[in-house]
Amino acid sequence: METSIQQLTKREQINFLLTNRIPRRWLTFFVGWISQIQSPLLTKVLIWIWQLFADDLRLQDAKKRKFSSLGECFTRELKDGLRPVVQHPDTVTSPCDAIVGACGKIQGTQVFQAKGFPYDISELIPDFHLSHKYRDGVFITLRLKSSMYHRFHAPVDCSVSKVNYISGDTWNVNPVALKRVEKLFCKNERAVIELNNDHPTSSITLVPVAAILVASMKFNFLADTLDLKYQGPNEIECDAQFKKGDEMGYFQHGSTIILFATNNYSFFEGIETGSPIKMGQPLLSGHLTRFRKH
Structure with a gap:
């Protein structure tokens, strides 16, 4: 039986290395800091970079299309009615x-x-x-x-x-x-x-x-x-x-x-x-x- 490591493709291994074999805490602090910077121009650049790595980023579903920070884009609200909720009590x-x-x-x-x-x-x-x-x-x-x-x-x-x-x-x-x-x-x-x-x-x-x-x-x-x-x-x-x-x-x-x-x-x-x-x-x-x- 192959080990889980052998089952990973080269792309998966690169993904793992890039996102986990780094100073995770400090990278998290950095991204948290930069995502709160209020700058429409910087936000456009950061969203463009984000879209290079994220699939199916549907900003057209958001209530607003222009964001003043990357964090505001991350936590965007959706247009009303896009997520109907099944109300049956069970x-x-x-x-x-x-x-x-x-x-x-x-x-x-x-x-x-x-x-x-x-x-x-x-x-x-x-x-x-x-x-x-x-x-x-x-x-x-x-x-x-x-x-x-x-x-x-x-x-x-x-x-x-x-x-x-x-x-x-x-x-x-x-x-x-x-x-x-x-x-x-x-x-x-x-x-x-x-x-x-x-x-x-x-x-x-x-x-x-x-x-x-x-x-x-x-x-x-x-x-x-x-x-x-x-x-x-x-x-x-x-x-x-x-x-x-x-x-x-x-x-x-x-x-x-x-x-x-x-x-x-x-x-x-x-x-x-x-x-x-x-x-x-x-x-x-x-x-x-x-x-x-x-």
Whole structure:
């Protein structure tokens, strides 16, 4: 059986070297800095360079076509109506535009990020009570490519009472890196967000994972941006309520969201590795009660 390294093409190896065998932290700080410079001319140049490497960058879908900084382009909003959200209460919709990565059943508490590379849920979610909820449940990895819409939305009616921020590395999260770096998601900067609903036996948790270049997550319901410079508490209390499809936050650059669900959920037909999905499209089917205020 060939090793994962032998299976990589030369192009994949070059990609891996260029994006991971470099001072990732300092490159991330640099890109974070340059992406916030307010200069329409510089922004045009940076977007042109970005388009050389990013496929399918559909800026015509954005609410605005002119940007004052690269960061503003990264976090662009879409025109109204482009992402209709399926509202059936038993349907969990995709929280973001993405390419489906690994997905399927959780084997006990073991999740496979790539062939031969398992990790335990507790290594990604360092909360025993929460991680244990997903024993024998389901998971899906949603990769937001750098060219995609970077905002993410509530996949169900829910409330959020806490965000657990976990500082970490800034490995690239593309498929090449996943084949080479064991337990990559457990090493990167990430946040754990349990979505509370009124059903006593159903649970869904989102784990946004940041990556190289602009390792930054902004949640609309938190005052601070969670990035490599964040010095606040790891467990951040909050009181946020969402209807399905409401915007929760955004990445400053393409990254990944891992969604965990209890074992009373199953995937819709067509959800498989490598398939594209849009925010608001059906992802999981289960027995979910709409969130109600008390």
